[in-house]
Amino acid sequence: MTATMAGMSATNPESPAALIDQVKAGTAARTPLRIVGGDTKAFYGNPTSGEVLSTQGWQGIVSHEPTELVVTVRAGTLLSDLDAVLAEKGQYLPFEAPRFGAVSTIGGVVAAGLAGPGRANVGGVRDYVLGLQFINGKGEWLTFGGQVMKNVAGYDVSRLMAGSLGTLGVITDISLKVLPVAPAEATLVFELGQAEALEQLHRWGGQPLPLNASCWVKDATQPNAPELLFVRLRGAVAAVEAASERLVKEAHGQRMDNAQAGPDWAGCRDQTLPFFQNSSPEACLWRLSLPQTAPVLNVPYAQLIEWQGAQRWLWAPAAAASELRSAARAVNGHATLFRAGAEGAPGVARFDEQGPVIETITQRLRAEFDPAGIFNPGRM
Structure with a gap:
């Protein structure tokens, strides 16, 4: 096993005690916490406020086992640093998470659950999460999953954190499956x-x-x-x-x-x-998630289409929300207001409405993991 232990110092201890203490204090005082890594995706999701809880001090690659195609890394580790370590062994993260800034962290990558161009063929972030540790709203440091695919104890909980935008807990450590670079x-x-x-x-x-x-x-x-x-x-x-x-x-x-x-x-x-550069103050970047077989949509906006038709980006004003969401639902998809324009998007939800079953499950999960409701309230 090849292990790279980074930053073992007073500012980067063996356990995230400072994060746990901040969560416990926030719960006791009912103080909302805005969980951030590099804060490069602050635009994504509904605007939220609260006391900042940063994972940037919790960095380091705990272990990398090239022959097993597994890496375990602390949430505050820069994505660029992890990419560099993997590249040295001819490996990479196949889901190609977007890098919206130089300080993008792996914890933020998992919390956002966003994937790049190869998503339709190689899978998304949650498909590569083998296990993780996170702090729940009670200040408990919990472990789910493992470092190998056959260890399925709590596996679904690990994947559940991908795309949760910090609303269920503070991710501290993640074990990820990696792949060799293609010849x-x-x-x-x-x-x-x-x-x-x-x-x-x-x-x-x-x-x-x-x-x-x-x-x-x-x-x-x-x-x-x-x-x-x-x-x-x-x-x-x-x-x-x-x-x-x-x-x-x-x-x-x-x-x-x-x-x-x-x-x-x-x-x-x-x-x-x-395509992604638009100077119009009222223009918003919309992301439409559709079945791959969805036809051309009858909407009057320029598009960029990825994932063999499953992900479609377009620029439209916030006022087009109803039009776009109706068009997406008509083909069993949904629309997300990914980036609000310079004028903002007051009164327009960033995410499409969930069905009653999904909404019930979501509320139960939040009540279980964050009973005081302090983690990124309103983000989703």
Whole structure:
């Protein structure tokens, strides 16, 4: 086993006693706590306030077992630091969590549950969480799951924390499954309209191809810009080469140089592509989560489509909430107001309404883990 113990000092102790004390004090006084790591995703979810509880001081890679494809890391560890350690062993986190800033932490990654371009083919954050430790609203430091897939004790609770936005507890330590970097990668680009692109992706998705990610986009700032579908292949060298040759011929595409394509995929992951830059004060960035087979939506807004059709981004005013949510529900999906514009979005909920069954389960979970209701109240 290779272990890297980072920062064992007075400011980074063996247990998160300071965090536990802050939680206990908050519970006793009914003081709301705003849990943050790097605070790079403060825009995500409903605005919340409270005394800041920061995990930044709780850093370090506790253990990394390359042969077992497992890493255990403290929540305040920078995502960039973890990526660097894994890269040294030819490994990575396949869900490609968005990096919204240099101080993004792995605890924030799990709490937000956001994934990058390859989500539809490799899985999301919760699919790679093997176990974790967190502090509940009673100030108890609890452990769920383990470091191997066969250890299923409390496994669902571990996954439950992914995407909970800190409303159930303070994540302190996470064990994650990692994967080896693929031997080969190729990016193909096709000039296709949205309907054609979705049809092609659905056809390819049902075939034994090394598909890893897709992105369809039209540059809304350029009236005559082409509609482009980008497809990323990853896998064995022979499989990637054969698939590249076949798909280029089949859909009249081109193969991009990896040196050019790499930054573009990073920009898609981190939302730094031109599409994600909008200076209009009333424009909000909406995220529509739909079945992959959903058709082209009849909405008058430019879109960027990922995950073979399952994730669709668009810019629209907050006033379009009802229109967008109705369109998403019509195809069994939902719409999230991901980023409010400069004018804000007063009176518009960031997340779509939950069904009565899900709402009941959510309330019971919060009552169990955070009976005083102090963790990020109102965030979701």
